[in-house]
Amino acid sequence: MSHSVAGEPPATGRRAAPLTTAVYSAAEWDLLTGLPGRVLVAATAPGPGRPERGVQAGLAGLDAVAAGRGFDSDLVRAVVAAIYARHDGAPAPTERLTDMVDLLAACRAAVRVLQRRADPADSAAYRQWVQSVAGRVCRAAPGPDGVAASPADRRFLDRLGGALGLG
Incomplete structure (x- = not known):
């Protein structure tokens, strides 16, 4: 039987949230669980100086998300579990997912949530994991010169790392 943090059984019909997720509001949790996917979409999107990405790059990003299951961080493992538990079937609003300004703002907002809660x-592990999703995508498909990450990719990763407080 699942018990709440106070040791009391949860309300009928509800499971107690894992301690890791219980400290976050619904909006904060949505931000933390949605950010890895947004980073993956942004990393695979072509842009000025950034090559068109293929299936291989998208799969590399998905592998990076799934790799969070093996992290030594309760938070990262809980986020990955929540990502894989979603089955809403609703299409993602791709126009917001690939906007770099919005993505960087979401990263900074996630950092503020992590600093508070x-x-x-766990904060460091989460931020490094999110960065690794983009890194794997950018390194997955070398450009025509054989370089895994173009200068534009490196700028993208640098900006992302800065917004995540890693730079």
């Missing part, structure tokens, strides 16, 4: 080790 997360253990510092």
